[in-house]
Amino acid sequence: MSKFKYLIDGIVKNNPTFVLVLGMCPTLATTTSAVNGMGMGLATMAVLLCSNMVISLLAPVIPNKVRIPCYIVVIAAFVTVVQLVMQAYTPGLYETLGIFIPLIVVNCIVLGRAEAFANKHSVLESALDGLGIGIGFTLALTCIGLVREVLGNLSAFENKFSSSDGMLVFVLAPGAFLVLGYLMVLFNKLKDRKKKA
Amino acid sequence: MAIKSSLRNMVLVLTLVCLGASAAVAVIYSVTKDPIAAAATAKTNKAIEEVVPAFDNNPSEEVLNIAADLQKPDETNKVYVAKKGGEVVGYAVESTTKKGFGGPFTIMVGFTPDGTVYNTSVLSHSETPGLGAKITDKSSHFITQWNGKNLTDGSVNLSVKKDGGDIDAITASTISSRAFCDAMEIAANVFSNITSENK
Amino acid sequence: MEYLIIIISAVFVNNVVLSQFLGICPFLGVSKKVSTAFGMSLALVLVMGLATLVTYLIQNYVLINTWFGEKMDITFMQTIVFILVIAALVQMVEIILKKINPTLYQALGIFLPLITTNCAVLGASILVVTKEFSAKGVESHMMNLGESVVYSMSLAIGFGIAIILFAGMREQLELSNVPKALKGTPIALITAGLLALAFMGFQGIV
Numbered sequence: 001m002s003k004f005k006y007l008i009d010g011i012v013k014n015n016p017t018f019v020l021v022l023g024m025c026p027t028l029a030t031t032t033s034a035v036n037g038m039g040m041g042l043a044t045m046a047v048l049l050c051s052n053m054v055i056s057l058l059a060p061v062i063p064n065k066v067r068i069p070c071y072i073v074v075i076a077a078f079v080t081v082v083q084l085v086m087q088a089y090t091p092g093l094y095e096t097l098g099i100f101i102p103l104i105v106v107n108c109i110v111l112g113r114a115e116a117f118a119n120k121h122s123v124l125e126s127a128l129d130g131l132g133i134g135i136g137f138t139l140a141l142t143c144i145g146l147v148r149e150v151l152g153n154l155s156a157f158e159n160k161f162s163s164s165d166g167m168l169v170f171v172l173a174p175g176a177f178l179v180l181g182y183l184m185v186l187f188n189k190l191k192d193r194k195k196k197a
Numbered sequence: 198m199a200i201k202s203s204l205r206n207m208v209l210v211l212t213l214v215c216l217g218a219s220a221a222v223a224v225i226y227s228v229t230k231d232p233i234a235a236a237a238t239a240k241t242n243k244a245i246e247e248v249v250p251a252f253d254n255n256p257s258e259e260v261l262n263i264a265a266d267l268q269k270p271d272e273t274n275k276v277y278v279a280k281k282g283g284e285v286v287g288y289a290v291e292s293t294t295k296k297g298f299g300g301p302f303t304i305m306v307g308f309t310p311d312g313t314v315y316n317t318s319v320l321s322h323s324e325t326p327g328l329g330a331k332i333t334d335k336s337s338h339f340i341t342q343w344n345g346k347n348l349t350d351g352s353v354n355l356s357v358k359k360d361g362g363d364i365d366a367i368t369a370s371t372i373s374s375r376a377f378c379d380a381m382e383i384a385a386n387v388f389s390n391i392t393s394e395n396k
Numbered sequence: 397m398e399y400l401i402i403i404i405s406a407v408f409v410n411n412v413v414l415s416q417f418l419g420i421c422p423f424l425g426v427s428k429k430v431s432t433a434f435g436m437s438l439a440l441v442l443v444m445g446l447a448t449l450v451t452y453l454i455q456n457y458v459l460i461n462t463w464f465g466e467k468m469d470i471t472f473m474q475t476i477v478f479i480l481v482i483a484a485l486v487q488m489v490e491i492i493l494k495k496i497n498p499t500l501y502q503a504l505g506i507f508l509p510l511i512t513t514n515c516a517v518l519g520a521s522i523l524v525v526t527k528e529f530s531a532k533g534v535e536s537h538m539m540n541l542g543e544s545v546v547y548s549m550s551l552a553i554g555f556g557i558a559i560i561l562f563a564g565m566r567e568q569l570e571l572s573n574v575p576k577a578l579k580g581t582p583i584a585l586i587t588a589g590l591l592a593l594a595f596m597g598f599q600g601i602v
Contacts, residue, residue, distance in 0.1 A: 021581050024424060025515050029417035032326045062210055063202035070214045072483060076476040077218035081225045084472065088232035091240060095321065099522055102475040106515040108421055171326050173415045174596065177589030184582040192577065218476060226472050300528055323527075 006125055010132020016109045017140035017180075018187040023109040026100045027141060028176040034157050037145025038138060039093045040100060043082050045134025047104050050078045052118040052130035059119035071114045072105070079104045109133060147179050240320070241305075245277050248307025248316040249287030252279035256289060265292075265386040274387045285310055290387050291320070294380035298372045299323035302332075306384035312349030317381075329373030339367045339374065348385035355382045399546055402529065402539075406550035408598040412516050413558045414591060418551075419516030423559055424584060426507070428570075433563035437556030439504040441549055443489060443511050444520055447482050448548040451521040452541055454481060478521050483512045516555060520548040562591060 016022050023044070030040040054074050062070050083101045086094040094101065104110065113133055118126040149155055152170030154162040169175045238257060245256050256277035264270045277289040287310070293303040302322035307315040317340060324330045331337055342365060346353050356362030357374050366374035410416055413423045419440075426436045459471050490508045493501040511517060524544040528537055539547060565587050574583050 021424070022421070024420035025417050028420060058214070062214075063207045065202040066207045066211050069211060069480070069483060072479055073211075073214050073218045073476065076479050077222050080222045080472060080475050083475070084222075084225050084229040084233070088229040088236055091233075091236045098323075099519060099526075102522055103418075103515045103519055105475055105479050106513045106518050108513055111513060168328065169593070172596070173417070174589045174592040176417070177585050177592055181582045181585030181589060184585065185577045188577045188582065215480075219473065222473065222476065295528075 003125060003128060006128040007132040007135075010129055010134070011136040011139065014133065015136040015140060015187075016133055017137060017144075018184055020109075020112075022112055023107045023137065025103065026107060027144065028173075028180060030097055030100050031141055031145040031148055031176060031179075032171050033149040033153070033155075034142050034146040036093070036096055037141035037143075039090070040097055041134070041138025041141040043086065043097070043101060044104055044107060044109070044137055045131070046082050047075065047078045048110050048113060048134045048137075049127060049130040050081075051075045051110055052113055052126040053123050054078075055114045055118040056121055056123050056126035067119070068111075068115070071111060075110050075114070076105045109137065144176075144179055144183060147183065148175055151175070151179075241277075244305040244318040244320055245279065245289045245307075247318045248289050248305050249279040250281075250309065250315060252281050252286055254278075254280040256280075261391060263387050263390050265383045265390070267390060274383070276387060276391055287315055288388060288391060290384040292380045292384040292387065294376045294383065296372075296376040296379050297322065297324060298329045298370075298376070299325060302376065302380070304332075304377070304380050304384070306381060308348075308384075308388050311347070312385075312388060313345060313347045314343045314381075317343055324370075324373050329367070329370045331367050331370060332373055332377055337367070338365060339377075343381065348381065349389050355385070399543070402543055402547050403550045403553075404601065405529075406547050407554040407557065408595065409601060410551075411554045411558055411595050411598075412520070412551040413555055414588070414595045416519070418519040419514050419555055422510060422514050423555070423562065423588070424581065426510075427559050427563040427566055427584075430560060430563045430567065433559045434556070435503055436507045436510075437552065437559060439507040439511060440514065440516070440555055441552040442504075443482075443486060443508070444517055444552040445545055445549040446489065447485055447517050448521055448524055448545050449541070450481055450485060451478050452525060452544045454478070455525040474522065474525075479518055482517055482521070486512050516551065520551050524548060558591065558595070562588060565591075 010016075014020060017027055026040050026044065031037040051071075051074055055071055058070065058074070059067075079102060082104070083094075086097075086101065113129060117129050121129070146156060148170045149157075150166075152166045152168055152172075152175060154160060154164065154166040167175075170179060242257060249256075256279045259278040259280070261276040261278065262273035263276050264273050266272070274293075275291040277291075278285060279287045279289065288308045290306045290308065291303060292306055293301055295301045300323045302324065303320040305318045305320055307317065309315050318335075319333045322330065322332065324332060331339065334340065348355065354362040355364065355378050357364045357366040357371060357378060359366060359371060360375070362378070364374070364378055406412075412418050413420060422436060422440075426432050454477060455471070455474070459474060459477065460469050462468070486508055490501075490505065493505065493508075524539055524547055529539050529543070529547065566584060569583060569587065578586075
């Protein structure tokens with residue numbers, strides 16, 4: 001049960017997008033639709049899970065001063081693996097996400113979890129943490145993507161429910177900032193209400 | 198927790214980690230190399246199926262390399278020949294325009310042997326989502342208006358109405374629409390060059 | 397003329413933060429004061445210019461080259477190689493700056509470690525070697541070394557302009573009475589959204 005807590009923490013209490021405000025670039029750039037957001041979230045989750053596990057294994061043998069470069073190499077290797085696998089099996093998504101797949105390397109969430117969690121916890125705990133944070137990130141991205149898609153394109157998960165044009169601005173760059181901003185307000189409000197109750 | 202750093206163990210560990218990482222990536226690369234190539238071929242084949250009438254040969258094996266501009270014979274476009282029962286039923290011409298809004302984009306244009314457009318399909322693009330990216334919407338008027346038009350007998354003026362042509366542009370995406378017309382024109386030129394050379 | 401188009405396109409039209417979404421973390425993180433925003437931008441111009449110079453050469457002379465009499469294309473190693481080079485480069489700049497110009501180091505030093513994980517640096521390095529440059533009036537083409545370096549330094553300048561404008565607005569926001577749920581990041585994001593809307597006005601100028 002206590003181990004299970006790490007998983008839940010990543011989704012709600014340490015939600016990478018709404019609470020920690022980390023990894024903003026992919027959050028804003030790839031959420032033009034729910035499917036794209038989810039794809040990015042899952043790709044990041046795969047990297048996070050693998051890198052957390054490997055880093056928690058390697059941490060005891062890595063000298064302190066070179067730990068960051070070592071983590072970066074491990075993360076970059078997994079990112080490349082994810083990149084190649086996506087290119088082979090989901091070429092459509094690979095093309096849409098484009099440059100943001102290699103940029104998972106510099107996503108602060110991944111390096112942040114390696115430094116703050118994985119190097120002082122066991123493999124199992126690190127895996128659960130990676131999974132939890134990954135799910136939290138995926139949920140947040142899907143949610144933002146869904147809102148932007150519904151408002152901007154009048155469709156949900158690529159099913160168009162109206163033939164007219166949506167409010168285009170939500171699919172374009174400014175909409176990303178606005179939707180994330182207002183979703184955060186909503187998240188804060190809900191958290192506040194829970195605290196009071 | 199972590200061991201004490203000395204020059205020797207730092208160099209050693211960093212080297213080992215790098216070696217391990219590169220080896221792992223190299224293995225995955227060799228494993229995914231064929232599926233990646235297969236995915237690319239599958240995409241081309243799907244686009245060919247969409248743009249020409251039903252065929253029974255393998256057009257990916259019958260590729261002609263034809264120049265759009267006979268003055269520049271080095272810049273060739275790929276032309277996939279679709280045949281049914283040995284008879285040519287259509288040509289799928291790959292055409293890239295450099296005039297797109299977000300960069301170059303590539304389309305596949307299917308012609309029946311008399312030069313009429315059968316269908317078109319976008320292979321890759323980087324146009325703005327919601328605006329220029331509408332070129333990928335297969336049921337939109339902008340895409341369907343091409344079908345059935347003969348581009349080789351001079352009956353169609355290949356530019357948007359704003360520029361005095363016959364093509365309805367996508368609303369608020371004139372640049373993408375112009376680029377699409379440019380790609381169609383390249384494809385039409387390639388098509389006329391096949392008929393004079395290889396028919 | 398061509399360089400001018402590249403600069404305008406990188407600074408305004410394809411603004412790195414507001415239209416390409418690179419470097420959002422420092423954009424939100426170090427934009428509380430105009431002075432720190434300015435320091436960060438200067439450091440970024442320096443690092444992005446250098447990083448692109450080095451990674452461009454690596455891409456074209458190491459990753460794609462003839463090794464052992466065989467033509468090789470190992471661009472799949474791009475991500476690993478580029479990030480390592482950038483990390484090492486930033487460290488080196490830090491050490492050299494400390495030795496030769498302590499005053500400048502005082503001003504920029506604290507920003508340098510943060511730059512390694514600024515995705516604008518890696519993003520720009522990958523973009524210039526994989527994507528063609530296109531703008532109105534210029535045929536799209538792969539950029540050469542000079543153009544690449546100018547392009548990514550201009551991207552960094554675009555980052556600077558955006559973050560300094562943004563920091564100015566945030567300094568004002570500090571003084572105003574914002575509803576509780578909007579305090580902090582949410583109001584910053586909404587402000588950034590309006591700024592991005594303003595930058596959209598530049599679309600179509602080149």
